Amino acid sequence: MHSPLSSFENHLPRRVITGRGASQSLAAVCQTNGWSRVFVVSDAGVAGAGLLRQVALPLRAETFAEVPPEPPIEVVDAIAVRIKASGAEAVIALGGGSVMDAAKVASLCVRHGKAAREFVGIGKAGGRGLPTVLIPTTAGTGSEATFVALLTDPATGNKVGVVDPCILADTAIVDPTLTDGLPAQVTASAGMDALVHTIEAFIARVATPLARGLALEAARRIGRSLEVVCCEPGNTAARDDMAIGSHLAGMAFANSSCCAVHALALPLGGRFHIPHGVITGCFAGEMMRHNSPACAEDFAALALALGWGAVDGAAFAGRLDAVADAIGLRAQLRRVAVPSDAIASMARDAVAIHRLIDPNPREVTEADATRIYWAVLEPV
Numbered sequence: 001m002h003s004p005l006s007s008f009e010n011h012l013p014r015r016v017i018t019g020r021g022a023s024q025s026l027a028a029v030c031q032t033n034g035w036s037r038v039f040v041v042s043d044a045g046v047a048g049a050g051l052l053r054q055v056a057l058p059l060r061a062e063t064f065a066e067v068p069p070e071p072p073i074e075v076v077d078a079i080a081v082r083i084k085a086s087g088a089e090a091v092i093a094l095g096g097g098s099v100m101d102a103a104k105v106a107s108l109c110v111r112h113g114k115a116a117r118e119f120v121g122i123g124k125a126g127g128r129g130l131p132t133v134l135i136p137t138t139a140g141t142g143s144e145a146t147f148v149a150l151l152t153d154p155a156t157g158n159k160v161g162v163v164d165p166c167i168l169a170d171t172a173i174v175d176p177t178l179t180d181g182l183p184a185q186v187t188a189s190a191g192m193d194a195l196v197h198t199i200e201a202f203i204a205r206v207a208t209p210l211a212r213g214l215a216l217e218a219a220r221r222i223g224r225s226l227e228v229v230c231c232e233p234g235n236t237a238a239r240d241d242m243a244i245g246s247h248l249a250g251m252a253f254a255n256s257s258c259c260a261v262h263a264l265a266l267p268l269g270g271r272f273h274i275p276h277g278v279i280t281g282c283f284a285g286e287m288m289r290h291n292s293p294a295c296a297e298d299f300a301a302l303a304l305a306l307g308w309g310a311v312d313g314a315a316f317a318g319r320l321d322a323v324a325d326a327i328g329l330r331a332q333l334r335r336v337a338v339p340s341d342a343i344a345s346m347a348r349d350a351v352a353i354h355r356l357i358d359p360n361p362r363e364v365t366e367a368d369a370t371r372i373y374w375a376v377l378e379p380v
């Protein structure tokens, strides 16, 4: 049963600018802050889609547009070297979660003169980094609203997190036009991840009242628009809902927590390079089936906000499975053959991620994690 915290603290970006065309205000944002020299971090997909040119050209800034997906820790150090050499006063990130996360940690490296690895963990920043402007080009990660950055440790294959309110954006700019041309698979996986953020932020043991309010509004927008935007990529109203909804969901889990779906997602994503939202989307139903005895009231409230009507726990979980199927996530997961002998070590690693397992509304043992991996992956 959910018992709201009696004392709590919330952390949000200092300034948020939203709306179609909002990214056009970037030059004005730089001017207002007195930054004469900024550095832009992005990736090849964003550059190839013409968005880097469109957004960053007026700044005449140095750019690093080669952030790889699931960025290894060392890439962040390489970016930091470039930023430092440029003499930039602020860092602009234009891209999805990987780009924004790399930029957040690179800004710490530059300001504090340390390697990215030294910031891994909770509360290791030791003060804010260079100022950041985070501009998402996908609708899902919510990274522009959070103080988590996920990187890959090439030594172990595991995802590692830099978690500290000091990496919150100075300014987040949420411009849905940047998501209009997103490929269908990214629209689906990122959008489903936002839905999972919403649910986990709402049901987590550590959810603040602010987070629960944000999660319900995120659920309202994502519920009515996720499947629509996957069927009708040109539906701008649905694109707007997903951009704002995923941003609100990011704010929600930043002031609550993600839970066990994300704990199981990290070892799997680190080992098999399956898109994060494909994993969280496919595991959500089975994990909510597990959580159901502890979440009756919360699932009822979420289902209403999502537009699913009055459903019980079993139907709520079934509905999540149905969405993952309908938007093609299950098919994407099936393309990767996960060997059955990988499951034991993934289950062991997953339950050791206490920052995600402990807030889960129902205990998840290693045996539970093993059972859920088997049920969802149907390994070879």
Ligand SMILES: [Fe+2]
Binding pocket: 141, 193, 197, 262, 276, 280
């Ligand atoms: Fe996620």
